[in-house]
Amino acid sequence: MRRKDSPIKLAIIYIFLSVFTLATLYPVLRVITISLRPGDRLLSTSLAIIPDGATFESYRRLFADGRFLHWLLNSVIVSVTVTITGVILASMSGYIFSKYKFVGKKFGMTALLTTQMFPATMLLLPMFIMISKLGLINSYLGLIVVYSATALPFCVWQMKGYYDTIPNSLQEAAIIDGCSQFQAFYRIILPLAAPALVITALFSFMASWSEYIVAAQILQDQGMFTLPLGLKQFQSNMSTEWGMYAAASVIVSIPVVVLFIVLSRWLVSGLTLGSVKE
Numbered sequence: 444m445r446r447k448d449s450p451i452k453l454a455i456i457y458i459f460l461s462v463f464t465l466a467t468l469y470p471v472l473r474v475i476t477i478s479l480r481p482g483d484r485l486l487s488t489s490l491a492i493i494p495d496g497a498t499f500e501s502y503r504r505l506f507a508d509g510r511f512l513h514w515l516l517n518s519v520i521v522s523v524t525v526t527i528t529g530v531i532l533a534s535m536s537g538y539i540f541s542k543y544k545f546v547g548k549k550f551g552m553t554a555l556l557t558t559q560m561f562p563a564t565m566l567l568l569p570m571f572i573m574i575s576k577l578g579l580i581n582s583y584l585g586l587i588v589v590y591s592a593t594a595l596p597f598c599v600w601q602m603k604g605y606y607d608t609i610p611n612s613l614q615e616a617a618i619i620d621g622c623s624q625f626q627a628f629y630r631i632i633l634p635l636a637a638p639a640l641v642i643t644a645l646f647s648f649m650a651s652w653s654e655y656i657v658a659a660q661i662l663q664d665q666g667m668f669t670l671p672l673g674l675k676q677f678q679s680n681m682s683t684e685w686g687m688y689a690a691a692s693v694i695v696s697i698p699v700v701v702l703f704i705v706l707s708r709w710l711v712s713g714l715t716l717g718s719v720k721e
Contacts, residue, residue, distance in 0.1 A: 478689035501686035514673030529647030537602025555596040594650040598643045605639035
């Protein structure tokens with residue numbers, strides 16, 4: 444029988460978690476504060492969360508500026524495409540690596556795992572050369588190819604681990620009942636892997652939504668800028684529009700927060716069930 448923790452130990456844990464949570468939330472609150480400050484108080488050193496004379500002028504100017512909405516649309520196009528691509532390819536690749544035996548299977552999984560040992564910036568030069576030779580510089584397709592290539596190894600491993608927890612007998616029973624291999628995968632296995640698909644979709648979306656370095660190398664036309672590149676336009680050599688910068692940062696974070704909240708009930712099972720095999 445598990446022994447109950449002492450009150451002192453629990454108090455220490457709660458204090459530590461509270462301090463850690465406040466330390467995490469404070470920078471976010473400061474960004475929100477700056478976005479609400481009047482234009483003549485942007486450099487104020489006040490620590491008040493709600494500043495004196497709080498106003499939504501920065502948000503109004505942001506949406507009145509057609510550039511921001513255009514950057515938002517560009518980011519949505521790229522991120523949604525990368526998410527759909529990641530879910531489709533990872534769901535099928537993970538299934539094959541989990542349920543089938545073929546020559547090169549172990550080497551393929553090792554190769555995918557090896558790519559995770561290197562930071563994305565280390566792969567930037569070879570990726571750029573490849574995209575350049577394909578003539579995809581300054582195109583959404585080039586950006587989507589790079590984002591998908593960097594996100595897929597983790598997604599495939601994660602999907603493969605989750606498929607390992609699904610008994611093979613379910614697939615075999617479906618085939619005996621008259622399903623083809625694809626029908627058994629699509630109608631039986633895939634619905635059971637919904638938590639893992641959620642993790643794959645969320646990771647693919649996050650890998651492209653707020654990425655800056657790769658986009659800065661591939662996209663050169665300002666009309667094709669995504670949100671991270673667009674926000675950099677608020678900064679110049681002489682001054683920075685901190686109010687609009689902060690307001691845009693808050694808005695950019697909203698889709699990710701909403702996704703986490705909406706998908707939270709699948710996140711825990713998706714991350715844990717695929718990590719062990721019964």
